[in-house]
Amino acid sequence: MEKILVTGATGNVGRHVVTQLAEAGLDVRALVRDPERARLPERVEVVRGDLMAPETVEPALHGVDSVFLLWPGHPTGPAAGVVAAAARHARRIVYVSAYDPAEGATGDVTENAAPTLFHHEVERLIRHSGLSWTFLRVSGFAVNTLGWADQVRKGVVRWPFGDAARALIHERDIAAVAVHALTSAGHGGATYKISGPGLLTQAEQVRVIGEVVGREVRWEEQPAEEARAALLPVWGDAGFVDAALRGWASFVTRPEEVTDTVEKLLGRPALTFRQWAEEHADDFR
Incomplete structure (x- = not known):
């Protein structure tokens, strides 16, 4: 039986990938920073490693056939070492990337696309690695x-761009598509755009959350410059903050793309944002 390494195995998506693979009876190795706190299914092999330190990842790749990768963000420098290590041991990788409104028909990204730029840099490394991706x-x-x-x-959410329309996707659907790509044939060299099943503006998302938790929640538009000032000390990268704000602003006039890829690959509709909110209601109470 082939062994699958799941990176970010305790994260929002990775935990679902591990669980779904384990429930299918597959041989799963989970890469985590702190195995003692992982709380993953008993039959899962849990190993210590950190994507920011590629030398800690290589031992976890021994005997692995496939890799699930979701890069944690900036910096992308260590990604070269991680991808190179994966190519020395595995034959296949499934990478969770991103798309954005600046992406053209060929999949190219403009200079202003940015938080997706780091995803596309990791994609470039993988394309040239020799792995089936x-x-x-x-x-x-x-x-x-x-x-x-x-x-x-x-009772009040103050945030910019309330009219920005997004096709938000449930993390469980991301995991399910990743598991499908990891465990079935015909996905080598494929780039799948996946989204939730419909559009909601950010203000509508807040309304749905309020309805689910039984509380009236009001949207209050925040000036973009005020949001920028609040995000800078948290994210620490002015270019990244500015690119994110430009991306959110773009969804006001050019809503996020809705795709039916989840349904085509899994044979069922993608989960709705209301379903997601119902599952996470206690997190908002």
């Missing part, structure tokens, strides 16, 4: 709205 270019993650939880509890 599958890229999942994913829309906005529904789970990122947990960042509003404290504001939801107070």
Whole structure:
């Protein structure tokens, strides 16, 4: 039986990938920073490693056939070492990437596309690695709205671009598509755009969350410059913050793309944002 290495195995997506693979009876090795705190299914092999330190990842790749990779963000420098190590041991990699409104028909990205630029840099490394690869270019993650939880509890979410329309995807759907690509044939060299099943503006997302938790929650438009000032000390990279704000602003006039890829690959509709909110209601209470 082939062995599958799951990186980021305790993260929002990785944990679902591990669970779904284990439930299917597959041989799973989970890469985590702290095995003692991992709390993963008993039959899963848990090993210590950190993507920011490629030398800690190589031992976890011994005997591995396939790799699930979701790069944690900046910096991308260590990605070269991780991808090279994967190519020395595995034959296949499934990478969770991203797409954005600046992406053209060929999949190229403009200089201003940015938080997706680091994803496309990792894609470039993988394309030239010799591995059989599958890229999942994913829309906005529904789970990122947990960042509003404290504001939801107070009844007002103050954030910029309330009219930005997103096709948010449930992390469980991302995992299910990744598992499908890891365990079935015909996905080598494929780039799949995956999204939730429909569009909701950010203000509508807040309304749905309020309905699910039984609390009236009001959207309050925040000036972009005020949001920038708040995000800079948290993210620490002005270019990244500015690119994110440009991306969110673009969704006001050019909504995020809705695809039916999840349904085509899995044979069922993608989970809705309301379904996601119902599953995470306690996180907002």
